[in-house]
Amino acid sequence: xxxxxxxxxxxxxxxxxxFTRYTxxxxxxxxxxxxxxxxxxxxxxxxxxxxxxTLSTGALVAVQGYNQFSDVGVEALIGFASAFFNVxxxxxxxxxxxxxxxxxxxxxxxxxxxxINEEIDALEVMGIRSVAYLASTRxxxxxxxxxxxxxxxxxxxxxxxxxxxxxxxxxSTGVYDxxxxxxxxxxxxxxxxxxxxxxxxxxxxxxxxxxxxASGGPAGVxxxxxxxxxxxxxxxxxxxxxxxxxxxxxxxxxxxxG
Amino acid sequence: MVAIGIVAKPFRGLGGFFAMALDTFACMFxxxxxxxxxxxxxxxxxxxxxxxxxxxxxxxxxxTVFTFNVLLVEFGAADFSGTGASLGTVNQxxxxxxxxVVAGAGATSMCADLGARTIREELDAxxxxxxxxxxxxxxPRVLAATTVALLLxxxxxxxxxxxxxxxxxYFQHVTPGAFVAGMTLITGVGDVIVxxxxxxxFGLTAGLIACYxxxxVGGGPAGVxxxxxxxVVFSFxxxxxxxxxxxxxxxxxxx
Numbered sequence: 458x459x460x461x462x463x464x465x466x467x468x469x470x471x472x473x474x475x476f477t478r479y480t481x482x483x484x485x486x487x488x489x490x491x492x493x494x495x496x497x498x499x500x501x502x503x504x505x506x507x508x509x510x511t512l513s514t515g516a517l518v519a520v521q522g523y524n525q526f527s528d529v530g531v532e533a534l535i536g537f538a539s540a541f542f543n544v545x546x547x548x549x550x551x552x553x554x555x556x557x558x559x560x561x562x563x564x565x566x567x568x569x570x571x572x573i574n575e576e577i578d579a580l581e582v583m584g585i586r587s588v589a590y591l592a593s594t595r596x597x598x599x600x601x602x603x604x605x606x607x608x609x610x611x612x613x614x615x616x617x618x619x620x621x622x623x624x625x626x627x628x629s630t631g632v633y634d635x636x637x638x639x640x641x642x643x644x645x646x647x648x649x650x651x652x653x654x655x656x657x658x659x660x661x662x663x664x665x666x667x668x669x670x671a672s673g674g675p676a677g678v679x680x681x682x683x684x685x686x687x688x689x690x691x692x693x694x695x696x697x698x699x700x701x702x703x704x705x706x707x708x709x710x711x712x713x714x715g
Numbered sequence: 716m717v718a719i720g721i722v723a724k725p726f727r728g729l730g731g732f733f734a735m736a737l738d739t740f741a742c743m744f745x746x747x748x749x750x751x752x753x754x755x756x757x758x759x760x761x762x763x764x765x766x767x768x769x770x771x772x773x774x775x776x777x778x779t780v781f782t783f784n785v786l787l788v789e790f791g792a793a794d795f796s797g798t799g800a801s802l803g804t805v806n807q808x809x810x811x812x813x814x815x816v817v818a819g820a821g822a823t824s825m826c827a828d829l830g831a832r833t834i835r836e837e838l839d840a841x842x843x844x845x846x847x848x849x850x851x852x853x854x855p856r857v858l859a860a861t862t863v864a865l866l867l868x869x870x871x872x873x874x875x876x877x878x879x880x881x882x883x884x885y886f887q888h889v890t891p892g893a894f895v896a897g898m899t900l901i902t903g904v905g906d907v908i909v910x911x912x913x914x915x916x917f918g919l920t921a922g923l924i925a926c927y928x929x930x931x932v933g934g935g936p937a938g939v940x941x942x943x944x945x946x947v948v949f950s951f952x953x954x955x956x957x958x959x960x961x962x963x964x965x966x967x968x969x970x
Binding site: 506509510513514516517520521524525528541542545546550554555557558559562563565566567569570674675676678679680681682683686687690691694695697698701702705 | 763767770771774775777778779781782785786802806815819820823824826827828830831834835901935937938939940941942943944947948951952955956958959962963966
């Protein structure tokens with residue numbers, strides 16, 4: 458725990474250095490993270506994966522919401538469910554999960570392999586501060602990348618909910634759009650962006666820590682990736698929980714009457 | 716020729732995956748069944764997944780219950796928060812948390828373990844000795860993932876409901892009796908069965924993906940890391956798709 462806290466502190470402090478001294482590395486990482494590397498590039502990289510996962514959860518809103526609402530005869534309100542649950546709950550959580558799986562686990566695998574091949578020690582010997590050069594740049598790149606990726610995530614979750622409701626269940630688009638735009642609030646959307654950025658920072662910190670401290674040969678890298686995914690999923694969901702409790706609080710910041 | 720190779724690569728991977736899945740299903744019914752490996756693997760998967768399950772299901776349900784309650788309090792129907800909690804937990808949060816745990820915890824450690832064995836050429840050694848690695852290593856792992864996923868999903872649902880109960884009653888001042896009475900209002904046996912079927916399929920798919928990725932590792936430490944990374948991504952994608960499809964089918968069947 459102490460080691461982790463120290464590493465996180467060092468990484469966060471050196472983010473400034475990452476921007477000023479290692480700009481080219483930072484830009485390379487941003488390009489790599491947004492479009493992915495290796496085998497993942499074949500299926501469209503991080504952005505496509507995030508979009509795909511949020512598409513499927515958006516479709517879930519349509520399926521679950523429509524069936525449940527039509528039980529009580531208020532299926533017209535499905536547009537409201539999309540605007541309310543997608544923004545507050547589903548899109549941030551899904552995007553966070555997808556980010557942990559793609560960018561985060563990728564970073565752990567890269568850093569872990571570097572550690573095992575003693576490349577990190579080589580960097581230190583050359584007088585490059587490895588935490589700033591490897592970890593801080595990745596955390597900064599993750600925070601930069603999450604903004605466009607999250608835009609794609611929100612849009613695709615809205616699209617999937619709308620498409621599922623109007624196309625498969627045959628609701629008229631006018632009814633859907635009316636309730637959707639009535640209950641879509643700018644403030645909620647902005648807060649959900651804050652949530653996404655915070656999650657990205659936490660996820661990248663956890664994943665770089667586990668990659669940076671991998672040990673035990675090839676098997677160790679695999680184990681480090683697994684452990685990093687577990688830890689970051691838990692921390693990300695706890696962060697979402699506490700931040701949304703802090704944002705929406707007891708009042709809920711929600712007014713049905715408009 | 717190079718262009719054809721690049722285009723064909725993902726399809727070759729997909730084909731390899733299905734071939735291994737078929738082999739696995741065929742070997743499942745062939746004696747002798749590796750009981751010892753099955754029990755050890757079940758214990759292994761359960762051990763790595765138990766703590767993440769508890770820590771993931773509580774925040775997820777509390778979030779869902781909280782968002783639902785904000786809505787219900789606005790309607791003046793806070794007494795129905797039990798209905799919302801059980802609906803959310805049994806139908807969605809339960810399976811999704813199971814996905815996260817099975818794919819994020821179980822499948823990753825299984826893939827790392829198998830990948831390390833592949834790198835150390837233990838699988839080739841088995842083949843030389845005339846032992847089929849699919850029968851001795853893959854089948855017990857896939858079955859172990861399936862069993863543990865099924866067991867975990869009931870744990871997720873129970874922990875989730877308990878968490879939702881405490882949160883609603885002590886933080887949002889819902890009457891405990893009303894919460895319990897509302898729980899079975901919409902959610903019935905059918906929904907629970909659908910949730911368990913989902914969990915079984917999740918475990919099976921995640922196990923197959925992890926074993927395929929683990930046995931086809933190549934290229935040293937970076938290879939193992941990438942294989943684990945791909946396992947997480949592919950199993951998330953596959954499981955989310957399965958979730959949507961089963962939810963839609965489940966509604967047709969249970970209603």
